[in-house]
Amino acid sequence: MKMNIPLLDLKAQLDPIHDEIMAAVAETVDSTCYIMGPRIEQFEKNMARYCGAKEAIGVSSGTDALLASLMALGVGNGDLVLTTPYSFFATMGSILRLGAQPVFADIDPVSYNIDPARVAALLADSAMAGRIKAILPVHLFGQCAEMGPLLKMAGEYNIPVVEDAAQAIGAAYPMMTHGALQWQRAGTMGDCGCFSFFPSKNLGGMGDGGMVVTNNEKLAKALRLIRVHGDISKYQHAVVGGNFRLDALQAAILNVKLPYLHKWHAARRQNATLYNGLFKESGLVEAGHVVPPRPVYQESAALGNGVDYHIYNQYVIRAKNRDGLREFLQEQSIGVAVYYPIPLHKQKCISGLPSSTLSLPEAEKAAGETLALPIYPELTSDMQEYVVDRISAFYQR
Numbered sequence: 001m002k003m004n005i006p007l008l009d010l011k012a013q014l015d016p017i018h019d020e021i022m023a024a025v026a027e028t029v030d031s032t033c034y035i036m037g038p039r040i041e042q043f044e045k046n047m048a049r050y051c052g053a054k055e056a057i058g059v060s061s062g063t064d065a066l067l068a069s070l071m072a073l074g075v076g077n078g079d080l081v082l083t084t085p086y087s088f089f090a091t092m093g094s095i096l097r098l099g100a101q102p103v104f105a106d107i108d109p110v111s112y113n114i115d116p117a118r119v120a121a122l123l124a125d126s127a128m129a130g131r132i133k134a135i136l137p138v139h140l141f142g143q144c145a146e147m148g149p150l151l152k153m154a155g156e157y158n159i160p161v162v163e164d165a166a167q168a169i170g171a172a173y174p175m176m177t178h179g180a181l182q183w184q185r186a187g188t189m190g191d192c193g194c195f196s197f198f199p200s201k202n203l204g205g206m207g208d209g210g211m212v213v214t215n216n217e218k219l220a221k222a223l224r225l226i227r228v229h230g231d232i233s234k235y236q237h238a239v240v241g242g243n244f245r246l247d248a249l250q251a252a253i254l255n256v257k258l259p260y261l262h263k264w265h266a267a268r269r270q271n272a273t274l275y276n277g278l279f280k281e282s283g284l285v286e287a288g289h290v291v292p293p294r295p296v297y298q299e300s301a302a303l304g305n306g307v308d309y310h311i312y313n314q315y316v317i318r319a320k321n322r323d324g325l326r327e328f329l330q331e332q333s334i335g336v337a338v339y340y341p342i343p344l345h346k347q348k349c350i351s352g353l354p355s356s357t358l359s360l361p362e363a364e365k366a367a368g369e370t371l372a373l374p375i376y377p378e379l380t381s382d383m384q385e386y387v388v389d390r391i392s393a394f395y396q397r
């Protein structure tokens, strides 16, 4: 039987909570309070509590969360920001918009996250000394980067860390604190963490939206100022900021959705476990056709079972003849996508910068081999069996 399986099915998520969402929307509309106000404050409180951070500042998008964070840290013209070459464009775009330049550390081939060993080498490079003004790790696909070693190095060099947690809301990292292992949520480990509520993220709004969380009250204050054009009181502007406000309607919608997030994460993780089993059974792994994702941080009784170490914003395999497989699955009406086909250092817009000539073999290899499969919470086991069956069919041709 032929099946139609989208990469993401927002309708399936909406249906069971439709009335609850519409009530919150109607309530907001009737309030006529559309800019800032109690819905933003409530959502900031809820997000701060959920993440385990002191402060949360609602902003207009994940991109603006990154931009405002770098602005608040004083990153500007001629500065360098150390980041990963394998991410969504906004990671690099926010650096470039401030007149700063990215410095790329290649990724770890298993996690796809920035490799701490490469970071160490760059920090020790005398040509970079004093010029790196921030480190910007990305928690790609829903799993935290190696924050332990990254924060240790950042501390030694006294460089602030901004976490791009757009794909990893709620993801936990096993952090060694005062000799004991404790998990901490994405966004709360560095100086600040940036989230996106783009509809395809695990917590998606119905339009654009973002958030910065931080434990640093001074930074929170700076971010609140930057969010409203640096307005300290009625048309007195202390600094140059932007219009980076989160929409009240989005906040109202996200307030309804946040309590469901843990359940959605768990369903995604369950789907990932099923895929892993199906791929193994199919022989595709043994034959070297498919490499399923391997979570780096496993659940452990010591840290608490049911902790979201990986929230699977994407389930990404490596596949032999990736482009052939992608076309084949698309023809079969199975939604797949490549995140990301071009690493950041190969983007046209930085072709004049020194970083563009770098060789970053792991990022380049990943860009040629990875494929994201449907993993959304409402995906059924029948659908997953069909996806793996079709992938098997491709390699048997």
Ligand SMILES: *Cc1c(COP(=O)(O)O)cnc(C)c1O
Pocket: 061, 062, 063, 064, 087, 088, 090, 091, 138, 164, 166, 167, 195, 196, 197, 198, 208, 209, 210
């Ligand atoms: C989605 C995303 C962003 C940008 O978020 P927007 O809300 O779309 O601006 C930034 N970084 C990463 C890694 C993302 O996945």
